[in-house]
Amino acid sequence: MTEKNTASDSNFIKTIIDSDLKNDIFKARRWKGSPGEKQSHADAPIDHAKIRTRFPPEPNGYLHIGHAKSIFLNFGLAKEYGGSCHLRFDDTNPSTENVEYVDSIRESVKWLGFDWEEHEYFSSGYFENLHTFAIGLIESGDAYVDSLSADEMREYRGTLTSPGKNSPYRDRPIEENLKLFSEMRNGKHAEGSHVLRLKIDMASPNVNLRDPVAYRIKHVEHHRTGDTWPIYPSYDFTHGVSDALENITHSICTLEFEDHRPLYNWINEKLLSLGYLQSPLPQQIEFARLNLSHVVLSKRKLIQLVNENHVEGWDDPRMPTLVGARRRGYPPEGFKLFTDRIGVSKADSWIDYTVFEDCMREVLNEQTLRKVAVLNPIKLVIENYEDGSSELCEAPNHPQKEALGSRTISFSKNLWIEREDFAEDPPKGYRRLFVGNSVRLRYGYVVKCTGFEKDANGEITEVRCEYFPDSKSGTPGADNYKVKGNIHWVDSATAKEATVILFDRLFQHERPGSERDFLEDLNKASKEEIRVQIEASIDDAKIGDCFQFERHGYFSVDKTSSPEQLVFNRTVTLRDGWKP
Ligand code: ATP
Ligand code: MG
Secondary structure (H helix, E strand, O other), X not given: OOOOOOOOOOOHHHHHHHHHHHOOOOHHHHOOOOOOOOOOOOOOOOOOOOOEEEEOOOOOOOOEHHHHHHHHHHHXXXXXXXXXXXXXXXXXXXOOOOHHHHHHHHHHHHHOOOOOOOOEEEHHHHHHHHHHHHHHHHHOOOEEEEOOOHHHHHHHHOOXXXXXXXXXXXXXXXXXXXXXXXXXXXXXXXXXXXEEEEOOOOOOOOHHHOOXXXXXXXXXXXXXXXXXXXXXXXXXXXXXXXXXXXXXXXXXXXXXXXXXXXXXXXXXXXXXXXXXXXXXXXXXXXXXXXXXXXXOOOHHHHHHHHHOOOOOOOOOOOOOEHHHHHHHXXXXXXXXXXXXXXXXXXXXXXXXXXXXXXXXHHHHHHHOEEEOEXXXXXXXXXXXXXXXXXXXXXXXXXXXXXHHOEEEEEEEOEXXXXXXXXXXXXXXXXOOEOOOOEEEEOOOOEEEEEEEXXXXXXXXXXXXXXXXXXXXXXXXXXXXXXXOEEEOEEEXXXXXXXXXXXXXXXXXXXXXXXOOOHHHHEOOOOEEEEEEEEOHHHHHOOOOOEXXXXXXXXXXXXXXXXXXXXXXXXXXXXXXXXXX
16 A cells, blocks of 8 residues: 555545534534424434434436445545434436436445445435425515526526526516416426526526526426426425435535535525524535546446446446446455545546556455466376376465465366466566476476477467476475476366456546547457366355456456356456556
C-alpha cells in the first residue's frame, strides 16, 4: 500500500460532522417528542443515533462501483460515529422503476456488508406528506399551477447567461391554483397540460431557482402506490423533504447537486417556516463522484449495454455492476480497500482501473487458497517414470499462511504443462523447458528435457523429459539440484477438465464515449473461453468460491458451473498486464 487513506483518516465531511457534533446542533431533534399538529412526520426514527445519513438510490437500474463509493461513505460514517444510515429508494419516477431493481439494490448493499436495520424507506411513502406540503405552499403563495407547454416553459426559463421571465400564469389567484391542483390530483387533466411550480425567482442567476417544477401529471402506475397518484413530485421537491422527514443530519450527494443546494434549502426552510418541518434541517454536502478509467458508470448507458445485448445481462462479469463484480469474484473487502484508498474529495477526478484491480488482488491474495491449473495444456511425458505408477506430492494451500495446511496432488508419467513453458528455440534468458535444460516441476521433481514431437502441421504435440528420482521437493536430495526454472503442472491421470472465461476490459478507450459514441469504444475481444486442466482437489469447489491458480491469477466458480462441468471466471490476473 503506497498512499494510505483508511477509514479513520479524516476528510472534509468528517470535519463538518465533528464540528456539528461539537456544537451539538442535532441534540434538539434527537430528543424532540411527537411532531406538532402540522408536522406529519413519516416514521420518524426513534433510535438516538448521533448522526443520520442515507443512501438514496433510484430503483431504475442495478448498483455499480460508483454506488459502492457512496454506500461505504454513508454507511461507513454512520458506523464510525454511532449513527444510522437509511436505505431510501428514491422512487418518484414510476415509468423507469421496478421491483426487480429494489430487490437487487437491497441484496448488493447487504453483500457489501451493511445493514440498515429498520431504516428502509421509500420516497413514495411520503407522497401524502408531499401532497399536503404542496397545498401548504400554494396557500402561502409559494407555489402555483403553470399551464405553459413544455416548449414554452423552456423558452421562459432563460439561459445560463440571460434571466428567465415570469409565466403569465404565475400570479393566478390562490383559489384557482388550489382548484387546478386538486383537479390534477384527481386525474382530470392530461399529461403536460399543467405543472405545479415553486414561486422563487425567474431572474435568479441559478437556473434551479427559476420556479422549479414540484409536481408533474403522469398517468402511470407506480410499483408501490399503484394507480393512487396521477401526479408525481419532482426529484428536487422530494429529496430534501424526504431527508427532513427522516431526520437525516448529513445528506451526502455528488457534486452535480451543488447548484441544487440553494433549492434544497429553500424548500426545507419554507416548510420549516410554515410549520411542516422541524429544525435543525438536514444539510446537503457534496463530494466528487467516482470516475473509473475504461468503465462507464452511467445507469442509462449500462441499461443500453444490457438491452442491446452487448453484454449477457446485469451480472455479466464484465459489467461494473455490483452483481457483475460479485459474479466475477471481486470480494466486498476489495471494495472497502478501494474506497478507503481513493478517499473522498471535492474535486472531480478519474481513478485508473488498475488501482481498483490492485485492491482486489491485495484482498484475494490474502483470502484465497492456491490451486494448480494449466490454462494452455501440452503433454509432458516422463520417459523414465514407470507406466501405471503414481505418487503424491505435497503443496501448501497458502504460501504465507501455514495454518491453512496443505493438500496432496498426484504425479505420474503423463502430465499437462503450459505450452508457454516449453520453447523449441528458446529466446535469450529463457529458463523454462527446452531440449537439454532442466527445471523443477513445482512441488515435485527436477526434470531434464529430452525432446518433443510435432504433428503434420508443425505444431508441437508433446514434450518429453527424464526425471531425477532423488530430486523430489521436500526430500533431502532436493537441495542438490540447482535449477533456474520452476514450472507448474497437473497429472493428466487425475486432472479435471474445466472451462475458464478470460475477461479483458469491456471498453478499450480510457474514457469511453469521450470521442465518439461509447458503444464504438467497446472492446470486441473482452471475453474468451478456454478449456483448461485443473488439479483434482478442485472437485468440491462451489459456486462463488475463489482461488488463486498459481502463476495465473484469481478465478472464481461461475454460477453456470456444475460438478460435471466446472466453469471459472478469471477475476483478475496476478499482475497488471494490460496493454492498450
Ligand atoms: P446515474 O446518474 O447513472 O443515473 P445516479 O447518481 O442518478 O446515477 P442514483 O441511484 O440516484 O444514481 O444514486 C444513488 C446514490 O449513489 C446517489 O447519492 C449518488 O450520488 C450516488 N452515486 C451514483 N453514482 C456515483 C458515483 N459514480 N460515485 C459516487 N457516488 C455515486
Ligand atoms: Mg440520481
